[in-house]
Amino acid sequence: MCGIAGIIELGGEKIDPGILKSMTDVIRHRGPDDEGYVLINQATSRFRSYSGHDSPSSIQELHSRFQPSEIDFDGNIGLSHRRFSIIDLTAAGHQPFFDHDHSCCIVFNGEIYNYIELRVELEKEGIQFRTHSDTEVLLESYKAWGVECFKKFNGFWALALYDFRKKCLLLSRDRIGKRPLYWFKNASRVYFASEIKSLLKVPEIARNKRVNQDAIWYWCSSGMRDLNFSTCFENIFSLPSASWVIVDENFPSNCKTFWEVPKIRMSENDIGISEAATLIRKTLMEAIRIRLRADVPIAIELSGGLDSSTVLALTAQTHPERITTYTVRFHDPGTNEEPFARAVAKHYNVDYRVIDPPIQTFWQHILAFTYLQEEPYHSPNLQTSQDIWSHMRTQGTKVVLSGASGDEMFAGYTHYYSKAQKENLRTGYYLQFIENALRWTERRYNFKKLALALIRSPIAYFFKNVVSQSSKLRRRNRHCLSKISMPLQQYNKDTLTELLYSDITNTLIPYWLRSGDKTLMGVPFEGRCPFLDYRVIELATQLPVTYLIRDGWHKWILRKAMEDYLPADVVWRKQKMGFPFPLRTFFEKYEKIIDLILSQMNNPYIEFSDKARLRNDWRAISFILWYELFFNENFALFEKIENMANQSQTITENNGKYSPEFLSSCEITSI
Secondary structure, eight states: OOEEEEEEETTOOOOOHHHHHHHHHTTGGGOBTEEEEEEEOTTTOOEEEEEOTTSOHHHHHHSOBOOGGGOOOOOSEEEEEEEOOOSOOSGGGOSSEEOTTSSEEEEEEEEETTHHHHHHHHHHTTOOOSSSOHHHHHHHHHHHHGGGHHHHOOEEEEEEEEETTTTEEEEEEOSSOOSOOEEEEOSSEEEEESSHHHHTTSHHHHHTOOBOHHHHHHHHHHOOOOGGGBOSBTTOEEOOTTEEEEOSTTTTTTOEEOOOOOOOOOOTTTSOHHHHHHHHHHHHHHHHHHHTOOSSOEEEEOOSSHHHHHHHHHHHHHOOSOOEEEEEOOSSTTTOOHHHHHHHHHHHTOEEEEEOOOOOOTGGGHHHHHHHHOSOOSOTHHHHHHHHHHHHHHTTOOEEEOOTTHHHHHTOSGGGHHHHHHHHHHHTOHHHHHHHHHHOSOTTSOHHHHHHHHHSOHHHHHIIIIIHHHTTEEESOGGGGGGTHHHHHHHTOOSHHHHHHHHHHTSHHHHHHHHHHHHHHTTTOEEEOGGGSHHHHHHHTTSOHHHHSBTTBTTHHHHHHHTTTSOHHHHTOOOOOOSOOOHHHHHHHTHHHHHHHHTTOOOSSEEESOHHHHTTOHHHHHHHHHHHHHTSOOHHHHHHHHHHHHHHSOOOSOTTSSOHHHHHHTOOSOO
């Protein structure tokens, strides 16, 4: 995991290296281990490489320091890289990385997990390697197979690759979009980077930054974000996942897709229960095996739930060394899963480490966290996650495996139930419909409401959840109401297959990955998710719906796959806890701070009509904080918040929450 940035002047004019330097400096927290730059003249194919302040001494001896005021090279393309070393920790992994004959160079954020297998395949074709890095394998794969190489990669990436042979700049992003890549285009230039804050260092973008009104309305009314790869900033976009594109005058309309999530499911006649369970284990085990590759310590985030316990159990089948796990122990018995985690850990004799919930210092670092996230976010518990990862980092861990996204793959959330039942009726699985209705394990939910869910139109849910939420808002810009179709489309997913596809490709997964990337990079720390291996996704999205929710159990087929590998009270536990965060208590405890934030509601985009109701609405609060920082640059507000928090809780030290690199980047007087 690293950070990249770049500029291309489409007309061939010289770029401003000072802008590239600013774009790179602001994401130093993403890669404190190294930095590098290259300027390229597209017309002549000349280039010049540069080191940076954080480059190893061996790199600084090879390349002069990137000092914009002293650069006289007329490059119309500039690429930069910040490195967080995970594979091949030596200076040989420095980027921008060139192949042996300098016909291609690359800046790359991510990991190619199957680089060893690809390397063997390339070596059989006579290709020789100079390093042990996955970056070199990636570059040689492109040279050997062209853009078809992306179909061969198993991993995550956001990259910029310049091909001197074709005189073209190529961008690409991994299948599921685990690594972000933002871009902005004007008449003659394209800017791109791993984070939005890099683009905001471009004077032209900073001067003309505007709120994306549609995105903000969708966010405040329905919690939806990442729609059509837009952002909350107008004219700043994400490159689509599973795509590659040549950056020229036709960009981005020439963007190509190299992979899609399957849309058609098998029936029970196509695959039996035993075969499906075995295939799930084998596929997950292989996904875990290649994710254990790193030159730094790896641990497992063990919550005690089915998904993370599955990761531990299958890791133990292939990993002979003793495994380190981390578990958070919450003090509320209703949300504490630590006893279940302990049972799994004991079963596999791991190095079991328990973390007590860190002292809540959310408001003490609210400016830094708002700046880190760059857009409104769903809950303060993102910072709790970051606290946990920061603690792991202090223990020497830089990479963690987690069970994230198991719910989206195997229908673990309760809102999937009614959709599964509708699909059972539609496809003729009447007996399974009855079994689910009689045995549904989530009895804490009102059965009458669930019955109504089966007969109500999805449009009713739209008006209940979106339109009623919108009543809290009084729009000054009514034109957005004409674009109501996007959230309406989401609520109109009538079957489980449709809803899971949408959650994976458009709504839940893209948001979790984007906010998770920024939270992780504030440490920095790398999270690896076996459930997001593309082979796991392809399998899960083609299994019969009747295997996902069966006999009243969510994730039924995953439970069947793991029932011989985990304690029964973990596999067949009825109540799903999720990641607990006492949001109501949080609002009550910090009522004065919430009122201070709500006093800043005046802005030219959205006017909130009911302040009292908004005291318990994190979406609105998060939006106000984001707007006040990025558009009003209201640093006084954040200072007041932090002072009020310090008065109610004597905690002023950093507590390891943010890396020094990130905190230094937040010492700002202007966004």
